[in-house]
Amino acid sequence: MELKSERRDDWSNLLSQVGKQRDRSAFKELFKHFAPLIKGYSLSKMPAAAGPHGGDELVQEVMLKVWQKAPYFDPRKAAASTWIYTIARNCRIDLLRRGAKHQSTSLAADDVWQQEDENEPYSLLQHTRNQDSIRSSFRELPPEQSHILTKVYMEGKSHAEVAQELDLPLGTVKSRVRLAIKKLQVLITAR
């Protein structure tokens, strides 16, 4: 665990280097680590795109955005994994919308899921703690709760879709998500 959180800090340092010095070798390191994870993320939502190179389209788009936006990355506000997650999420939304022929609008995911400037010191204080403890807290969740959160985040399924897939009442899915988030918050503040 110790080692993991140290390593994760390294990713944030590398990302800062990419942003400040436009360091290509640091970017390559980030790519080697995150590209396979982004591909896993892509395939969990769009398995139809599987095949040897399915999922690579999203990886390419996300990693290019990482390079372009790195100068705006602030390690005090988010860990590299969170920051890259939000980019991957937005790119995946746009990719799916393009596939569904919604190009008629000028509105992109970045307009709806913006990274607004957050100058509130309150949230800065919270952050370092969050990053270190969410992972271990997540593992303490009952499996039926962590399973649903994984479906909602990684597979990008709405609560209603999860309910249908797992043959559960919608209310059950909703309350498991609520309980899981509440429990994560309690575990995190207790640490």
Add this chain to the structure above:
Amino acid sequence: MVKHHPNENLLAEYAAGSLPFGLSIGVSAHLHFCSRCRHRLESLNDLGGTLLADTQAVPVAADLLDSVMARLDTPVQQQPKPANRFNLPQVLEKLVPDLKSLRWRRLSPSLRVSRLQAGQDRYEVALHKISRGGKVAEHDHRGQEVTVVLKGSFSDDEGVYTPGDFLLREPGDVHRPRATQNQDCLCLSVVEAPVLLTGWFNRWLNPLLSFKPG
């Protein structure tokens, strides 16, 4: 002071990107006004980052790194950030190029609507304007409806809503909004299905509220 917020489920779906695009526009508008929810969202994004870090890694094509490296120097078309002309949420700056050129349609003496092109087909995204002191016919909801107050305020039997307040109505909820006396009220609304007027006199008005997702 924002008093009404999206619930935990809605915000988690938004953070996960699994909330329908139309409803996400409503949440995005609320976040502009609400630092508390922006903070809640950070934690929910952190959860996404953690899950991404722990997801099953799948090898990418051997030449992908090279082809990305080759594209790094491609100049990026910087989209000029629209100047915040009316102090509205950023998402609306994009949806409403010019507040003055909006075409308003009169639904009743005190209610006007202007539909926005939000590029999706499940929800109708619109601005509603209630004139000061005006009342809106009592209505039921056939589908989910999200309302975010942008300017002014309105009230119904349950309370008074001011800028930033986020309201989610479910099918079966009946309410009768009215604007406060001193100023017009501007709201963003995201509606899943046509609103149903329940008063006997208003039934024949329903066809006027034709549903046009956009």
